[in-house]
Amino acid sequence: MRRKDVPQNEALFGGWKEVTYAVDDDGRYVLVESVGWEPANIANHMAWESIDTEVGAVLARVRAGKLSPLAYHMARHQMDPGLLAGYARLFRWQVRRHMKPAGFRRISPALADRYAGIFRITRQELMSVPEGDPPSDPVK
């Protein structure tokens, strides 16, 4: 890749830039700043779309009374029961039980606080899901 060909397709990095290796006019490698590259932006966007789809599907099931709010917060944070169990210091089967409305209603305040702490939300926020569409793809 030549220095003059280093892409500058802004999308992913907010205010900052990455550096990439490119050759200058003498064929010598230099580090060149870039605000981004379209194919990488597209692939990243696909990953977020996937997450958003999952979150939307889970949210619908929560609103239909099939899953607990915990399932929503878990999906929102790109976690599955295994990963959340790791953070919560629980077994996977316990997390799965808490994903059901009845199981979730029975958790202790202390455990609710532990879950809320993991997601950096209040206990009240843990017990509910947002109105309207969930926050989505940070790149959009």
Added chain:
Amino acid sequence: MESHLTPSFPHRQSAHCESGVAANLLTHHGFPLTEDMAFGIGGGLFFAYFPFLRVNHLPLTTFRSAPGKIIRQVAKRLGVGVTFRTFRDEESGMAELDRLLASGVPVGAQTGVYWLPYFPPALRFHFNAHNLVVCGKEGDSYRISDPVIGEPVLCGAADLKRARFAKGPLAPNGKMYFLTNVPKSVDPVPAIREAIREVCRRMTRIPIPLIGVRGIRYLAGQVESWPSRLGERRALLYLGNVIRMQEEVGTGGGGFRFIYAAFLQEAAAVLDEHRLLDFSRRMTAIGDRWRDFAVAGARLCKGRPQGNDDFPALARIVRECADAEDGLFRELDALMRSGRHGVRK
């Protein structure tokens, strides 16, 4: 108010976190090293495709050696002492970090990126093999030299603790490392030769279909089969994932091939071996071909294929990369084996 600052740490933004940390730590300790030299001496270039190892339900593609290997190999090959520590207990992990900082030692750390507040939101996934240097403490915040970020940043203690003890695959468990014994000077020639041969060997002589050049060919076959095996939607997801592993921040572009080309160029001067310049140019061309794969793949993902864009066409590009790398690494190994270079006149 506690304030321990290691004397101004030589932060340099890098294309790849682990090589950047290695280079910056060594430079700090009086042994100047560029990132590409760290990547090369650390034997960072690799390829593997593991369909049975899933990250977010998608097969694992890697263009680089296992996390942690670069630092270990750089240290070993240059005769530098490095101490690694992991912790079961978060508090002792932070206490030990504080102790080292207080004695003026900058500390490398493996972290997850999901919990790092300064990381761009679009890149905050549960990726746990990130490396950074903690180079100071100011009150309840740490000064972080994160190689993929332009400037050193401040990070709150709670956030750093969370990142150091992130859970999931490749969980860091508070892993930290620091250099203990940096020799005044080292002859880099044997280190470079050995490191190049290791990469050549790994890419061409491991008889496992998923590894090295064989792995690249395996990926080509997989790419071709995705639409019929997985359906259009999942095929595009798999494709997007490979593009991310190849190009998302931290690879320097072209799946680390450009960084390696830069290393070969620098090594040509150190080894006094001009033929390495030719290998560097060939490696650059290979990186460009991987980039072509990403460009065409992204067009498919976006639903805007051009001309002959389709999965078989993508597979052809990948096979070209396999053939080119196969030839390059075999010839490069032969050159290094001949040993007729690096003789100081």
